Amino acid sequence: MQESRYEAPKSRRKLVVGNWKMNGDRAANGALIDALRAGLEAGPEGGPDTDANGAAVALCVPFPYLAQVAGALDGSSIALGSQDASEYANGAYTGEVSVAMLKDFGCAYAIVGHSERRTLFGDTDERVALKAERVIAGGLVPIVCVGETGMEREQGRAEEIVAAQLDAVFERIGVAGMAASVVAYEPVWAIGTGRTASPEEAEAMHAMIRGHLAERDAAAASRLLVLYGGSVKASNAASLFGRDDIDGGLIGGASLVAEDFMGIVRAAVGTS
Numbered sequence: 031m032q033e034s035r036y037e038a039p040k041s042r043r044k045l046v047v048g049n050w051k052m053n054g055d056r057a058a059n060g061a062l063i064d065a066l067r068a069g070l071e072a073g074p075e076g077g078p079d080t081d082a083n084g085a086a087v088a089l090c091v092p093f094p095y096l097a098q099v100a101g102a103l104d105g106s107s108i109a110l111g112s113q114d115a116s117e118y119a120n121g122a123y124t125g126e127v128s129v130a131m132l133k134d135f136g137c138a139y140a141i142v143g144h145s146e147r148r149t150l151f152g153d154t155d156e157r158v159a160l161k162a163e164r165v166i167a168g169g170l171v172p173i174v175c176v177g178e179t180g181m182e183r184e185q186g187r188a189e190e191i192v193a194a195q196l197d198a199v200f201e202r203i204g205v206a207g208m209a210a211s212v213v214a215y216e217p218v219w220a221i222g223t224g225r226t227a228s229p230e231e232a233e234a235m236h237a238m239i240r241g242h243l244a245e246r247d248a249a250a251a252s253r254l255l256v257l258y259g260g261s262v263k264a265s266n267a268a269s270l271f272g273r274d275d276i277d278g279g280l281i282g283g284a285s286l287v288a289e290d291f292m293g294i295v296r297a298a299v300g301t302s
């Protein structure tokens with residue numbers, strides 16, 4: 031196992047987050063949550079340990095299903111999250127969903143700056159930073175997504191691009207804000223493509239991300255959770271999560287299939 035350059039990496043509890051994206055319906059959601067709860071909460075013999083000694087698990091679901099999933103997760107250790115949040119508090123912003131509304135439905139996390147929002151819906155670095163700030167102010171944890179395109183990696187600019195995305199957020203929320211955030215490194219070329227970053231490629235970027243925060247606050251950097259996302263499957267999760275600076279995953283396609291997602295959670299528990 032590669033040694034981390036930073037202190038106490040083992041104090042970080044792994045986190046596995048499902049990002050359902052624009053998928054699901056009432057019937058499928060109900061069946062998926064039932065299967066996850068049966069598998070993950072079955073106790074020592076039946077499933078992985080998702081209590082304080084194991085891994086934390088969260089599901090980021092489409093806005094219309096927050097109420098349904100919040101109800102289905104009642105009494106569960108699985109946390110709820112959204113896939114985006116408005117940078118505005120409230121008011122005349124047709125189509126937007128505020129952090130206060132997310133909190134009202136029991137969300138603990140909100141993804142901000144997912145590459146699909148950046149490339150398809152015009153979320154700029156500046157807007158992502160405003161959203162992260164708003165999420166923290168509302169008492170939720172932002173999962174701040176960063177990642178380079180395939181072309182940027184080919185040009186040798188991957189670290190520069192990711193650092194610039196991080197800096198835009200740092201500048202607005204500061205070290206205290208970053209300490210209240212989770213970062214997800216999602217190389218755009220690995221999302222939904224079946225092509226995962228190698229554990230070495232991912233670890234190098236994760237170490238860079240942690241190092242970037244360590245330049246400002248080493249203790250906060252050692253506690254920061256940095257998730258990897260991009261074609262994570264049960265079969266490759268353990269090799270990624272086994273790296274010292276990879277603290278779990280942000281899972282797209284595989285989070286829609288109970289067995290696949292539970293296999294990834296098991297890998298996180300097994301590498302905790």
Ligand code: 13P
Nearest residue numbers: 049221222260261282283
């Ligand atoms: P896939 O796991 O489907 O590649 O998606 C990753 C992702 O974008 C999670 O936010």
